[in-house]
Amino acid sequence: MSTQTLYLIFFGGLFPLMFLGYILGRQKAIAMRSQGIKMHSQPDQYGWFSALYTGLPIIMVGVCGVFLYLFGFHAIPFPMLIAASLGVGALSLVFLIKNVKATTKARDLVEDLIKGLLITASLVSVLTTFGILLSIIFEALQFFKMQSFFNFLFGLEWAPDTAFLEGAGRADAGAAEAKFGAVPIFAGTFYITVIAMMVAIPIGLMSAIFMSEYASSKVRAQVKPFLEILAGIPTVVYGFFAALTVAPFVVKVCNLVGLEAQYQNALSSGIVMGIMIIPFISSLSDDVISSVPQSMRNGAYALGMNQAETIRFVVLPSAMPGIIASMLLAxxxxxxxxxxVVMAAGLRPNLTLNPLEDMTTVTVKIVEALTGDQEFNNPLTLSAFALGLVLFVVTLVINIISVSTIRSFHRKYKVSTL
Known part of the structure; x- marks a missing residue:
């Protein structure tokens, strides 16, 4: 029996049993109410109580069987597991219908189940984050057993060309030693990000102010979708645009003013990346600014402020937590x-302050290290996890700083409204 057939049988039995539980539970509650019996909950809530608690044992038995199979316990055949789960569901249905009584707290039980599902979903996201972090840490520790942690963080040269030979034990005596200094990579990452934010923040924030404070509802309804379209364009298309249009334009402009620029440069990459993340700032900031109560604007106008002053001294400070959150996302x-970065800035780790030269970023080097036919336990491959760990820590620090800034704005806004 194929896997698709087993899935069809499982869900083909699960949903009818839950639907039957809803109908029978609701009908029994209606019949009891028609006899003048005072019920704890509404008939629909008894129906949902019977349906949800009929499906819960079926899903639990199925999930337990799948986990046993994943951990190597093949003693229970899948057809038998499906039959057992549906049988447990049928017994649960009979038991629940018999226990639909006036004193049954169906509403509370349904709420408890929904709350448990929400808590489980939250735990899954949290545990997934910890799982990702632990998987990165374990592999990064293997890398730091081979390479110096200090040299990795503060080294100025990234040249891991002979690392795969060292991992295979085939390095020649005269071969150059592999170097894993990550400073040029992280410098390029932050440099290109700063250029992108210098493009995205002014344009995105001014677009949000225009759409929320100056534009009519008709203009806003037409302009905002066009801005949000930028978020749906694939990044490879942006890469083509950067490599074929923006980079040659930057080179021509630099030649006109007597500057030398490479066709792969950080400036072109940063400009196009900034254009790409404009919607993340403009759309979220627009929603936050629009949510500022109109009464605050009216109060500022009553004090003699014009519209520009109201936006500067009242609207933007009130919306600043949301604006900071949008910038963090960007x-x-x-x-x-x-x-x-691959298509417009290049692959070479280059420690320079000249935005007209090529450079690379952390994510590019991670992809480069994890592709190819080299062994997994060599330093070149494991360096991807070390880079990912440092990038994770940097992102965490940025989040902590942003949260503290948002809280300070919240405290200031709370005090100012007393």
Whole structure:
């Protein structure tokens, strides 16, 4: 019996049993109420109580069987597991219908189940984050057993060309030693991100102010979708645009003013990346600014402020926590970008302050280290996890700073409204 057939049988039995539980539980509650019996909950709530608690044992038995299979316990065949789970569901249905009584707290039980599902979903996201962190840490520790942690963080040269030979034990005596100094990579990452934010923050924030404070509802309804379209364009398309249009334009402009620029340069990559993340700032900031109560604007006008002063001294400070959150999202998006950097900025780790030269970022080097036919336990491959760990820590620090800034704005806003 194929896997698709087993899935069909499982869900084909689960949903009818839950639907039957809803109908029978609701009908029994209606019949009891028609006899003048005072019920604890509404009939629909008894129906949902019967349906949800009929499906819960079926899903639990199925999930337990799948976990046993994943951990190597193949003693229970899948057809038998499905039959057992549906059988448990049928017994649960009979038991629940018999226990639909006036004193049954169906409403509370349904709320408890929904609350448990929400808590489980939250725990899954938290545990997934910890799982990702632990998987990165374990592999990064293997890398730091081979390479110096100090040299990795503060080394100025990234040249791991002979690392795969060292991992295979085939390095020649005269071969150059592999170097894993990550400073040029992180410098390029932050440099390109800063250029992108210098483009995205002014344009995105001014767009949000225009749409929320100056534009009519008709203009806003037409302009905002066009801005949000930028967020849906694939990054590889942005990469083509940067490599074929923006980079040659930058080179021509630099030649006109007597500057030398490479066709792969950080400036082109940063400009296009900034254009890409404009919607993350403009759309979220627009929503936050629009949510500022109109009464605050009216109060500022009553004190003699004009519209520009009201926006500067009242609206923007009130919306600043949300604006900072949108900027944080944009920074995270810029730090994780790969395709634009590959196509417009290059692959060479280059420690320089000249934005007209080529450089690379952390994510590009992670992709480069994890592709190819080299062994997994060599330093070149494991360096991807070390880079990912440092990038994770940097992102965490940025989040902590942003949260503290948002809280300070919240405290200031709370005090100012007393």
């Amino acid at each position: 920074v995270s998006r810029a730090l994780g970008e790969t395709m634009i």
